[in-house]
Amino acid sequence: MIAVAQPFVAVRNRLRMFAHLAVGAYLLGNLAIIHLLFLSVTPAHNVFGQVGRLLGLYLAFMMTVQVLLVARLPLLDRAFGMDRLTGWHRWTGFTVFWLAVLHPSFVVLGFARYDRVPVLTTAAALSRQVPVLLGMIAVGLIVVIAGLSVRIARRRLSYETWHAVHLLLYVVLILGIIHQVYEGTAFTINLVTRIYWWGLWTAALGALLTGRLIVPLIRNRRHRLRVAAVVPESDDVVSVHVTGRDLDRLQARAGQFFLWRFPGHHRWWQVNPFSLSAAPNDRSLRLTAKAVGTTSAGLRDLPIGARVFAEGPYGAFTLATRTCRPTLLIAGGIGVTPIRSLLEDPALGSDTIVIYRVRRGADAVLLGEIRNLTTRRGARLHVITGRTGPGNQPFHPPNLLRMVPDITTRDVYVCGPHALTSAVLAALRKLKVPSRQVHAELFRLAG
Template sequence: MTAVTQPQPLAVRRYPDLLARAAIGMFLVVNLAIIHLMFVSAGPPAYNAFGSVGRLLGLYLAFAMVVQVLLVARLPLLDRAFGMDRLTGWHRWTGFTVFWLAVLHPSFVVLGFASHDGVSVFRTALTLSAQLPVLLGLVAVALIMLIVGLSVRIARRRLSYEMWHAVHLLLYVVLLLGIVHQLYEGTAFAINLLTWLYWWGLWVFALGALITGRLIVPLLRNNRHRLRVAAVVPESDDVVSVHVTGRDLDSLRARSGQFFLWRFPGHNRWWQVNPFSLSAAPNERSLRLTAKGVGSTSAGLRDLPIGARVFAEGPYGAFTLDRRTRTATLLIAGGIGVTPIRSLLEDPALGGDVVVLYRVRSGADAVLLGEMRNLARERGARLHVLTGRTGGANQPFAPENLRALVPDVTDRDVYVCGPMALTNAVLVSLRRLKVPSRQVHAELFRLAG
């Protein structure tokens, strides 16, 4: 008989998170203070205020790029404290910040030179772009504009996940061009040996974290665990489960609700990677992912041969029972978002009163429903399958309807995963019902880069 592991007390579980958040906040404040100190110590540029503003914006731009690198480095400290989904949201907004700084920095620099020399802005821009360091910087700006343009929601919807991910690989080219540009054009961090060591030490730290988190650690882990496809099980016409086995899987310390970045060498190109949640509680023998065929990678999973190699990065995500603050739990799943919810429902640490809401268009779309019913029966959980098109009187996640289904919703931790529209509707209703934000846990899968 499997013993049920009760979650740690809230104070014990959240103390490391609070320390991590304080450390991250201190990192940002201290570095911004140092950047302003370097800017002041460097003195005003030889030309005018336009150039001075341009130089400060250049420092902001370089630091924003450092922050961006750290956000995509898969740092365990950040993942545990905030969750990869929230970090990816910050990555998106940091990307827009980088975009505007990349536009404004050269604009002010050109204005400064044009005003000082008394020539047109266009002629000044042409003269500066003839210099190789400046040209490399302008190429980086053009690539940033391309990446951000394809990340805008209207453009994003027209791209497959695989293509969108491939476009984000251009970020590494931007980093290289940006570093070369700083080597030749940087002045504020070349005041003395101390500022030089600080600035390039910051970049070494960021790039070291990136290489370690995105290359070295995954390579070492996959060499150790030797993941292989053990079984491929169709769950419906367009949904398939893949069972993965390997060595020493317990040392991965994966948790229900988490996800991996999956690659299938020989079946897909090396750059095709997808975030799929664990759809069953992980154990020392196997991992299971369940995916709907919406892209080239996920659609081809049913053709994976038994024994095929698997390359996985992770586990990632804070969508786990470690985040609970209450003994009662509400699990809300929409469509294929049922996968982490089903995993949480199986987790031995899940105790107390549990309610599950599973939203699908029709009963035929309710994949893993048999497993959900069996698990709910074993745990004494209440499972409600909500069907039909949303609209008119059928608004199951409207505040009044959600309260009718779960009258004590404010006294529960709420886990929600599903399509963006469903998740947003649930989050809005929870705010209107005054469910404390610390009790709300959402997985949105906005992963990029």
């Protein structure tokens, strides 16, 4: 195995270690403070009230964690990758859901037990208090968002609809903060607790506003992105070339993606994550997308000169994460776009193998470019077509090993549909490819 330059590996490892320590310290430190606050408050009338109060503190804290994940902090993105962070966002969301359901349930049970009245009567009486009612509305919105985020429901929604529903999270935040201010005993017991909770929320909301609004506005004002060309690649795939000023200051890398908006052509809330399909430079960026939703289907109608608003770059699917020089790039369908851009990265060596999996030859978009790049680089290219079946299982471990006998000595990058990516990752585990050499772009952000 030929190792990559050790300074880069050492820097990346230190970054990951620091990020792990920072995340661990943040979570454990705040949970410890929350328990101290809980113990300092006068106990509730019974165990149900006590449990409800503690769950409320957990809920408030997990909401701040969710805000930090939505803020897309650069340190976490570089250390873990946006794909993994989006997975954390999903599980944090379901944690918030259960806490939002259990917290009011235990509180109502506690009051009902203390007053010796039916639970529904207690709930109705509490709902007549405005701060409590706002909290109940927030819980209802959380239930709606969580229900539509379940995989079976998510698959029935377009990305644009799913994203629009998630904008309700901001309404939940406002309602939740108001509820905490007026109903949270542990939040207002003394000056120290007020400083702590407001500091926590200020840091989270400050990170959100900075990362998702202020920085993107500054960057887009600086770079003034515009559509330079729209090139159909097939019946349902199109490439959009974007130009602007001083694009090298974006510090984008091959393999990364942006969140793209096209003001004036699409609604302001319509945003999609599209990978760069060519290595970025100081003059242009290129995205290539398949028509799977309203926004992506409308890209071929973009007028030349149309404004572009981009957030990013995001993602750790880059050669900066490599541990060794020999590389295997695996693409499926439109997942070829970040693979195509990686082929232009100067850091990629000639000892590279590319596997491109499509159902039909006509589905192999950008194939001509990939062939030219692999030929120029001296890399090997395998294009595999046909339906997966008994006689065509390229990612069955023995078949993958037959194509790439030295696979355990290579860094492997895979991007494609969920079924393909899952099959490749399962095969790599069976072939005992070290996990540090496996890099997958699952695009949980889009799905």
